Structures are given as C-alpha cells and as structure tokens.
Amino acid sequence: MDEKLMERLQQIRKLLHAEQLKLTPQREATVRVLLENQEGHLSAEEVFMLVKQKAPDIGLATVYRTLELLVDLRVIEKLNFGDGVARYEFRENDQPHHHHHLICLNCGRVSEIEDLLGDLEKKIEERHGFQITDHRVSFLGYCSRCRGKGPA
Amino acid sequence: MDEKLMERLQQIRKLLHAEQLKLTPQREATVRVLLENQEGHLSAEEVFMLVKQKAPDIGLATVYRTLELLVDLRVIEKLNFGDGVARYEFRENDQPHHHHHLICLNCGRVSEIEDLLGDLEKKIEERHGFQITDHRVSFLGYCSRCRGKGPA
DNA sequence: TTTGTCTTGCGACCCTGTCCCATTATAGTC
DNA sequence: GACTATAATGGGACAGGGTCGCAAGACAAA
Structure with missing residues (x-):
C-alpha cells in the first residue's frame, strides 16, 4: 500500500515536471490526502481540513489551485453530487471514469x-x-x- | 398554445389553493416565464431577468421562493448540470423525470x-x-x- | 549569486442563494 | 364595504463556496 502510494506520487511528480511544474510540499500533502482517502469523495473543504493536519500553514487558495491543477492533469476528477460542493476523486488511469x-x-x-x-x-x-x-x-x-x- | 397555457395556469392555481397558497401576480409572472421557455432549462437568474420584464418590481428573493415552491409542488424540477447554477424545467406530470x-x-x-x-x-x-x-x-x-x- | 519562473498565503472579492423583517396584498367573514 | 388573519413581498444583510490579484517566498538553472 505504501509503496503504491510512493509510486503514484513519483508518477505525479513526473507529470508535473513534464509541464515545468513542481511537486511542492503543499501539493504533495494534498495529493497524499487524496490518495489516503480514495473512497471518500472529499470536498475541497474536507481536503483542506485534512491537508492542514499535515501542513498547518497551507492556504485554502493553494488547495483549490492544486485541485484544479490535478483535474487539468487528469489525475483526479471533479464530481458534482448536487449538494453544492465540488468533490474530488482519483482517476485510476487516463480514461474517462466508468x-x-x-x-x-x-x-x-x-x-x-x-x-x-x-x-x-x-x-x-x-x-x-x-x-x-x-x-x-x-x-x-x-x-x-x-x-x-x-x-x- | 395559449389555451393550454391558461389551462396549466388554472391547474397550478388549484394546486396552490389546495395548500392555502395564492397565485399572486408575481407567481403568475414567474410561472408564465417558465411556461414560455419550457425548452430553455433556465437558471434562477435567467428566470428573474425575464420575470422583471413582465413585473419590474419583483424581487429576486420572490423568484427564488416561487421556484422553490413550484419544486415542492412538483410542478417544476430543479436540475443541476454542474455549471454552478440551478436550472428549472417543467414536469409534464407527477412522475419523476425520465x-x-x-x-x-x-x-x-x-x-x-x-x-x-x-x-x-x-x-x-x-x-x-x-x-x-x-x-x-x-x-x-x-x-x-x-x-x-x-x-x- | 543572480535571475526568472513557479508558488504561496492572504485578503478582497464574486456569485448564487438564503434569511430576516417591516410592509403590503389577499381571501374570507361580518 | 370594512375588518381581520394570514400569506406574500421587496430589500438588504448575510452565508457558503470558490476565485483573483498581489506582494513575498522558494527553487532551479546559469
């Protein structure tokens, strides 16, 4: 489980580097939270709360920006369950979710x-x-x- | 077309009366806008703009309240296309939409x-x-x- | 070390929608 | 028609989710 996490993290690091982007500590913390809660369908606010535990100084905007970035990179997917908040979920591969x-x-x-x-x-x-x-x-x-x- | 509209309006008036509610001019204007734009999937803001043309003094809150009321009465349905605004659509009958x-x-x-x-x-x-x-x-x-x- | 770029945190701000409240309209009764 | 109880309204304040601009910080390459 832990190796898989590290592997996925490396993968994402490469994805970012390919676009001249960095896997900063804040971004890494955010990705870790998402990886550790794959079944959670977390909202941005929930991600923020959990990331705060790992990196207390992180700003809300950074989490939003990171989530948007990961959506663009097709690492995660933005979901809408009609409850007024966006939720995020890992994409297993580059396919549309099924x-x-x-x-x-x-x-x-x-x-x-x-x-x-x-x-x-x-x-x-x-x-x-x-x-x-x-x-x-x-x-x-x-x-x-x-x-x-x-x-x- | 126009008779059908009037008929529907009467129907809604009865529905409201059954609950001790009134079909006020503001509500009627709102229903008319919805009836005249059945294919539009209008957002609340769009409904408000159109109703303003019929009844310039209407308040935004009234439109929101009316839409909520009509949803409760199952006259219209609140839809969510993931673009951040609620949209409204007539329900042909009392069935869930299909x-x-x-x-x-x-x-x-x-x-x-x-x-x-x-x-x-x-x-x-x-x-x-x-x-x-x-x-x-x-x-x-x-x-x-x-x-x-x-x-x- | 310097430089350019990517990032960040913060706060201001925007947008959709809700709530409160004093005022007004309405239906029903006398 | 006048009276009364209740429903309904408009307006503004407010809330929640999210975005933006900006000055400051971190980093990689030279």
Whole structure:
C-alpha cells in the first residue's frame, strides 16, 4: 500500500515536471490526502481540513489551485453530487471514469457501482449526431441502512 | 398554445389553493416565464431577468421562493448540470423525470433524449439493496454543430 | 549569486442563494 | 364595504463556496 502510494506520487511528480511544474510540499500533502482517502469523495473543504493536519500553514487558495491543477492533469476528477460542493476523486488511469454513483437521500453516503451504459453511447451518437466524451450517472434513493426512512 | 397555457395556469392555481397558497401576480409572472421557455432549462437568474420584464418590481428573493415552491409542488424540477447554477424545467406530470441530457462542452446547449435505463433500476435495487427514487444521467460531449471543435 | 519562473498565503472579492423583517396584498367573514 | 388573519413581498444583510490579484517566498538553472 505504501509503496503504491510512493509510486503514484513519483508518477505525479513526473507529470508535473513534464509541464515545468513542481511537486511542492503543499501539493504533495494534498495529493497524499487524496490518495489516503480514495473512497471518500472529499470536498475541497474536507481536503483542506485534512491537508492542514499535515501542513498547518497551507492556504485554502493553494488547495483549490492544486485541485484544479490535478483535474487539468487528469489525475483526479471533479464530481458534482448536487449538494453544492465540488468533490474530488482519483482517476485510476487516463480514461474517462466508468463507474456510477448511488447517492443516499437520507445519510448522504455515496457508493459506487460498475458502468451500466455499455454500448449505449454508440447508439446515441448515431441517433443524435452527438459526440460523447463522458457520461455521468447518479441514482438517488435510500441505501440499505436508510430504507424506509424518507429524506433527512 | 395559449389555451393550454391558461389551462396549466388554472391547474397550478388549484394546486396552490389546495395548500392555502395564492397565485399572486408575481407567481403568475414567474410561472408564465417558465411556461414560455419550457425548452430553455433556465437558471434562477435567467428566470428573474425575464420575470422583471413582465413585473419590474419583483424581487429576486420572490423568484427564488416561487421556484422553490413550484419544486415542492412538483410542478417544476430543479436540475443541476454542474455549471454552478440551478436550472428549472417543467414536469409534464407527477412522475419523476425520465428523460436525459446531452450537454455540449463547446456551446453549452442542453438537449434531451428519452429514458435509457429501462428496468436497470430493478437490477440495482436487487444487487445493492438500494431503494432508487430517481436517477440523473448526463452525457457530455459535442453536439452535431460543435463536433471536432474541442472545449470552448 | 543572480535571475526568472513557479508558488504561496492572504485578503478582497464574486456569485448564487438564503434569511430576516417591516410592509403590503389577499381571501374570507361580518 | 370594512375588518381581520394570514400569506406574500421587496430589500438588504448575510452565508457558503470558490476565485483573483498581489506582494513575498522558494527553487532551479546559469
């Protein structure tokens, strides 16, 4: 696990260097937080709080800038669950993401399920002349723990 | 077209009355704007601008309140295309919406396509114990006019 | 060491949206 | 029509998330 983390970190360092950018301590701390919370779908604010523990002097703007940078580098992905905050998630490779989200309307938990759309995109491209580069699917409802509770 | 509009307006008036609420001139103006721009996916700000033309003295807060009210009454639906603003769309009936969106990354145009998920929800409910009440699907890419242009 | 560039932290600021509150409009009753 | 209770309004203050400009700091290359 730890070697994998270091490996990924080196990989990102190279990505940055290729663009004449640096993996500064602040950026490294941010990446580490994201790597250590891959299942978390953290918001920028949450990332900021966690990074503060590693690097107390870091500024909020730096975290935002780093997240934006990582999105541009396609290292992470910016997600939108409709709760008013942007959330971030690692991208396993350079592909568009192909998993989908189950969003619980009671507890807010977000879990992931495999891709469902299969070759549907091809049909849409043909029928609508629309060149698809990515898709987002979210199912809203109640997770197994919250079934029958209604909205919080 | 105009009779249909009046009919819908009466329908909404009744809905409001059933809750001891009134269809005030401000609310009526807001509903009219929404009815006249059913394909527009208007943001609150856009609705406000258009309503101002009909009723120049209306306040922004009133428009927001009216939109929220109409969402509660399930007359309209609040949509989120990830561009940082809420958008609103009429609901044809009392069902959860079952059409999906094609969002063009170049010109921002949003078009609609029919429901794609069919009975997929049942499978997910079984497999994940997740009680689904709605779903959102968006495909991102380039519409027929913008193909090959890349992001704006 | 010097220089140029990338980064940073900070605070000001922007934007969408909500809240509070005093005032006004409305429907229902007499 | 007058009265009353309640719904609704406009305006401004405010909140949360996020961006921007800028002066200062860190770093790599020469």
